[in-house]
Amino acid sequence: MQKDLSILIGGEAGQGTRLAGNLIANLFNKLGYFVYVYEDYQSLIRGGHNFSEIRVAGEQREARKKEIDVLIAFDKNTIFLRQKRLKKDGLLIFNADRIEQKKGIGIFGDKIIKEEGGIPQMINTVFISALAKALGISFEILESVLKEKIKRGIDLNLKIAKRVYETLETKTKVAKIRPLTNSLLLTGNEACALGMIRAGLEFYFAYPMTPATSILNFLAQKEEELKVKTFQPESEIAVINMAIGSAFAGKKSAVGSSGGGFALMVEALSLAAQTETPILIVESQRAGPSTGMPTYNLQGDLDFVLGAGHGDVTKFVLQAGNAQDALFLGNLGLNLAWRYQTPVILLLDKDVSENTFSVDSKIFKSLKIEKPKLFFGKNYQRYKITKDGISPLAFPGSDFIVKANSYEHDESGITTDDEKIVQKMQEKRKRKFESMEKEVEKLGGIEVFGKKSAKVAIFPLGISKGVAIELAKEFNFKVIFPWILKPFPEKKVKEELKGVKKVFTLEMNATGQLANYLKRFGILAKPILKYTGRPFFIDELREKFKKYEISN
Amino acid sequence: MKYQTDAKITWCPGCSNFLILRAFQDALFELEKEGQNPKEIVFLTGIGCHGKIFDYLNLNSFYALHGRSIATAQGIKLANPKLKVICFVGDGDCYNEGIEHLIFAAKRNSDIKVFVHNNRNFALTVSQFTAVSPKGFKGSSTPKGSVEEPFNPLELVFSAGATFVARTFTGNFEHLKKMIKEAILHEGFAFLEILQPCITFFDLTNFFKERVYTLENQDFESKEKAQEKIREWDYKNDGKIPIGIFYKIKKPTFEQEFFKPSQS
Numbered sequence A: 001m002q003k004d005l006s007i008l009i010g011g012e013a014g015q016g017t018r019l020a021g022n023l024i025a026n027l028f029n030k031l032g033y034f035v036y037v038y039e040d041y042q043s044l045i046r047g048g049h050n051f052s053e054i055r056v057a058g059e060q061r062e063a064r065k066k067e068i069d070v071l072i073a074f075d076k077n078t079i080f081l082r083q084k085r086l087k088k089d090g091l092l093i094f095n096a097d098r099i100e101q102k103k104g105i106g107i108f109g110d111k112i113i114k115e116e117g118g119i120p121q122m123i124n125t126v127f128i129s130a131l132a133k134a135l136g137i138s139f140e141i142l143e144s145v146l147k148e149k150i151k152r153g154i155d156l157n158l159k160i161a162k163r164v165y166e167t168l169e170t171k172t173k174v175a176k177i178r179p180l181t182n183s184l185l186l187t188g189n190e191a192c193a194l195g196m197i198r199a200g201l202e203f204y205f206a207y208p209m210t211p212a213t214s215i216l217n218f219l220a221q222k223e224e225e226l227k228v229k230t231f232q233p234e235s236e237i238a239v240i241n242m243a244i245g246s247a248f249a250g251k252k253s254a255v256g257s258s259g260g261g262f263a264l265m266v267e268a269l270s271l272a273a274q275t276e277t278p279i280l281i282v283e284s285q286r287a288g289p290s291t292g293m294p295t296y297n298l299q300g301d302l303d304f305v306l307g308a309g310h311g312d313v314t315k316f317v318l319q320a321g322n323a324q325d326a327l328f329l330g331n332l333g334l335n336l337a338w339r340y341q342t343p344v345i346l347l348l349d350k351d352v353s354e355n356t357f358s359v360d361s362k363i364f365k366s367l368k369i370e371k372p373k374l375f376f377g378k379n380y381q382r383y384k385i386t387k388d389g390i391s392p393l394a395f396p397g398s399d400f401i402v403k404a405n406s407y408e409h410d411e412s413g414i415t416t417d418d419e420k421i422v423q424k425m426q427e428k429r430k431r432k433f434e435s436m437e438k439e440v441e442k443l444g445g446i447e448v449f450g451k452k453s454a455k456v457a458i459f460p461l462g463i464s465k466g467v468a469i470e471l472a473k474e475f476n477f478k479v480i481f482p483w484i485l486k487p488f489p490e491k492k493v494k495e496e497l498k499g500v501k502k503v504f505t506l507e508m509n510a511t512g513q514l515a516n517y518l519k520r521f522g523i524l525a526k527p528i529l530k531y532t533g534r535p536f537f538i539d540e541l542r543e544k545f546k547k548y549e550i551s552n
Numbered sequence B: 001m002k003y004q005t006d007a008k009i010t011w012c013p014g015c016s017n018f019l020i021l022r023a024f025q026d027a028l029f030e031l032e033k034e035g036q037n038p039k040e041i042v043f044l045t046g047i048g049c050h051g052k053i054f055d056y057l058n059l060n061s062f063y064a065l066h067g068r069s070i071a072t073a074q075g076i077k078l079a080n081p082k083l084k085v086i087c088f089v090g091d092g093d094c095y096n097e098g099i100e101h102l103i104f105a106a107k108r109n110s111d112i113k114v115f116v117h118n119n120r121n122f123a124l125t126v127s128q129f130t131a132v133s134p135k136g137f138k139g140s141s142t143p144k145g146s147v148e149e150p151f152n153p154l155e156l157v158f159s160a161g162a163t164f165v166a167r168t169f170t171g172n173f174e175h176l177k178k179m180i181k182e183a184i185l186h187e188g189f190a191f192l193e194i195l196q197p198c199i200t201f202f203d204l205t206n207f208f209k210e211r212v213y214t215l216e217n218q219d220f221e222s223k224e225k226a227q228e229k230i231r232e233w234d235y236k237n238d239g240k241i242p243i244g245i246f247y248k249i250k251k252p253t254f255e256q257e258f259f260k261p262s263q264s
Helices: A017-030 A076-085 A109-116 A120-134 A139-149 A154-167 A188-197 A213-221 A236-248 A259-275 A302-307 A323-340 A350-354 A419-443 A464-475 A490-496 A513-519 A538-547 B017-033 B049-056 B069-079 B091-097 B099-108 B153-160 B173-185 B205-211 B223-230 B254-258
Strands: A004-013 A034-040 A047-057 A068-073 A086-095 A105-107 A183-187 A203-206 A229-231 A253-257 A279-285 A316-319 A343-349 A356-360 A403-405 A446-450 A456-460 A478-482 A484-486 A502-507 A526-529 B041-045 B060-063 B084-090 B112-118 B164-169 B190-195 B212-214 B241-248
Touching: A004 A017, A004 A076, A017 A034, A017 A047, A017 A120, A017 A139, A017 A183, A017 A356, A047 A076, A068 A076, A068 A120, A076 A086, A086 A120, A105 A120, A109 A120, A109 A154, A120 A139, A120 A154, A139 A154, A183 A188, A183 A323, A188 A213, A188 A279, A188 A323, A188 A343, A188 A350, A188 A356, A203 A213, A203 A236, A203 B069, A213 A229, A213 A350, A236 A253, A236 A259, A236 A279, A236 B069, A236 B099, A253 A259, A259 A279, A259 A302, A259 A343, A259 A403, A279 A323, A279 A350, A302 A343, A302 A484, A302 A513, A316 A323, A323 A343, A323 A350, A323 A356, A323 A419, A343 A350, A446 A464, A446 A490, A456 A464, A456 A513, A464 A478, A464 A502, A464 A538, A478 A490, A502 A513, A513 A526, B017 B049, B017 B112, B017 B173, B041 B049, B041 B069, B049 B060, B049 B084, B060 B069, B069 B084, B069 B091, B069 B099, B069 B112, B069 B254, B084 B091, B091 B099, B091 B112, B099 B112, B099 B153, B112 B173, B153 B164, B153 B190, B153 B223, B153 B241, B164 B173, B173 B190, B173 B241, B205 B212, B223 B241
Parallel strands: A004 A068, A068 A086, A086 A105, A203 A229, A203 A253, A253 A279, A279 A343, A316 A343, A403 B060, A456 A478, A456 A502, A502 A526, B041 B060, B041 B084, B084 B112, B112 B190, B164 B190, B212 B241
Antiparallel strands: A004 A047, A034 A047, A034 A356, A183 A356, A316 A484, A446 A478, B164 B241
């Protein structure tokens, strides 16, 4: 079998397809494959149609393929809806107790579970065992994954797995690959949470909103282990104002939400800028406008996030395209917030947040906790005028009096409307933004993939990074991924654009917001857009690019 | 320690806010003598005439957003539970814009103190009606008189779970100082409404003087007694206006519960 497999597993909400998908992902992780899991689910708790699409490959492949190699159906609806995507010689595995179907591997899952005295959730074990056998994966590997992932009733699960494994035949063999070592499976939200933890996060405040909620849940469930405290206040407005309070009192704090919740936070974003309070805001986009589609992705918040904040607001805007980015940027984001005493927005999207990716665990070693610039001496002034615009920090409860002010203020924090002082303060914050711009130059702020001398360049947004990289390989293009969006790494980007004749953006929104943003820097890009809530398939882009007759 | 800054005071001459500024400093002077380290105090203000107190006190402080200081205050208290956290807020500030935070802080019994400068109008924006202005209030946005009735904030906060509910009046300085001190000393959420007439736009000085009386022999722990007295003046009727502590009980604070090691 080939080294690049797509496995789709579907059923009703509540049947456990997500867990089954996770088990499959872990099975292939154990084999050393790169893994990418796309989660497609509806905003309902029982019924409907959910599926996980697991792509496993010998190299990093973070995009969806239209054609799937294996279809695992918990219910009839999955076959009805998804069979058309199964390739001709693909493998169909289904629950024969619920589906009448001639072709494929039917397992009487319910019957087996009943006979063994199991519970309905063990259907996951039935399917993963069937898949392992069909692909010739050894029982020992299957056993070790089940033991790692299933805590309750493991003996019975293994018994069921064994029975299924022994009754079926091997259809094909998984391909040999150069196995990855030290690879972790993380969702973008988990990675982001861990990145923040590695920067010394002490408080995380959030109000539930898909697709950011799982950051809160993940941290809340691991409070002791990760030495962090989480709190869910009455609203997103309370969320950010509390976080600003805790940061003012010296604790590294972050908040997270989706577009709607972020909208409620924006007044306080400006407060953080004016009071120079460090705060990391994770904004995980979902389809809008308004309530939109909670469980589907659109990257329509870019304009809003870049422009958010009344007044001349200094801020960083970062974006992640996969879990590895989210890990690195969750860490860097919190550190930057404290280094520059400024709000930092980390922009994710539903697919980056909730999909699962292979992450090289070596990256953890590069993550660090930075110490902020603290004040030592006498006569503390919170807003001391400095060359780089950064005034040393002190916290209430120390020997110094600390006054933070949402009004325009003098160096000691007292309210003012004096022309000279106002000008000085505006200029101090402007110098801080210039320091931030220099920081971006130092950091680079972009990643480049593909052919160096390519004449075509693609700027992907968020989750489209994976598909862009894959496309670039096929077409010999170049991918420029600006992981810092503000201050924009203009110099670096323009260097990369030397010799490039045609520029595209890949965006999941209806108006081409990234292309519009690039225009501001004199970069003319043709936006390639998809706005159905689902990320690009590599196949549809391949067709599109062929049609454009773009060649290098 | 000198509590006042050199900042120029910009309240209207004769404003009752001067009395709050003075009473707070006097209360703090006594508290410091009793062992309170003033450097472990943080106060916050919202936006409105009350908020100007930020500039006049040389203490740790945060000039927060309109209506949001109570949320910011709880963040500070969580981050450093050793700090005494006090919010000066206005009636428009915390009964209109930020009422959710007031209700939830009371519900949680967060260990913060809330002093409401209630002048029954938005004064700094040249007088508009607030949640506690009387029906028919003629402000700049309601020239024919507002059509809404006020609510009784004490009843709201009491129902939400406040463990300290009190009212005072700037016209009784000793009482004002005493209530400020009592509120600061209370462990848990302390709500103190300060009737603070706006001498420029809505001068209720005489109205209050004629009606205010001091609660005596109040059973602090009786819900029934508290409710009865809280309802005596509902911001609508023309009855007597009790001042003093209506309700005061001991209960674990939000922060104590929050940091309690898990049982499992």
